[in-house]
Amino acid sequence: MSKITSVFNKKIITNFLFFTAILVLLFVPSAKAFLIKGLMKIGLFKPAATEKQMDKSINLSSVKFRNSKGVVVDLGSLKGKVVFINFWATWCPPCLAEMPSVNKLYEQFKNNPNVLFLLVDADSDFEKSQKYMDKKKYELPVYAVASAIPDVLFKGSLPTTAVLDTAGDMVYHGEGAANYADKKFIEFIEKLITLKK
Incomplete structure (x- = not known):
């Protein structure tokens, strides 16, 4: 097998793995959840924890x-x-x-x-x-x-x-x-x- 064929095969395999990973993230909820959970652990997705008064005319008492x-x-x-x-x-x-x-x-x-x-x-x-x-x-x-x-x-x-x-x-x-x-x-x-x- 020539060097060019070997490089070409590696590119095909790499591209296949990349697109497979993208498809898994798009269509497998637990995989996407795992990724988001990992991002939370490194400090992303922090809620804005400050008291913010919303419109007091909103009545939630019948919910x-x-x-x-x-x-x-x-x-x-x-x-x-x-x-x-x-x-x-x-x-x-x-x-x-x-x-x-x-x-x-x-x-x-x-x-x-x-x-x-x-x-x-x-x-x-x-x-x-x-x-x-x-x-x-x-x-x-x-x-x-x-x-x-x-x-x-x-x-x-x-x-x-x-x-x-x-x-x-x-x-x-x-x-x-x-x-x-x-x-x-x-x-x-x-x-x-x-x-x-």
Whole structure:
């Protein structure tokens, strides 16, 4: 085999491997999630952890979510608590990438009665969601939408995360994957707990 043929074959193999990797990232959700998770570990995808008051005329008190047991939670009845709401789906790579950080945040606050987590499955498929949580050994509480959801809370982009303060005002809203186990975000939640309005 000539030197030119050998170089040509190496180029073909390299190109094939490159395009295969691109296709895997495009079409295999777990591969894409793995890549995003890696980028989170090196410091990308940090949420903007500053209290930002949204438009106070937005009334979220009639927004409802239902868990797999049929229990309905109304955001209006949660005043006095910090509420972390995350819209996600099992087929969404960025959702899967941020889920370990969401779980770490949950583990930090799960025993605090002043903090409530609502992991809202965009597909409302409790069985599929619970299988995912069980497989990953997460205890995150899964909910489904049980009322109309205003665009200011969720426009359809996954993942979307919102945080409500103890007065029921939305003080954080983010679309796309983020590392919610980031120290500054944990401090942000701790600050919200102590700020009684």
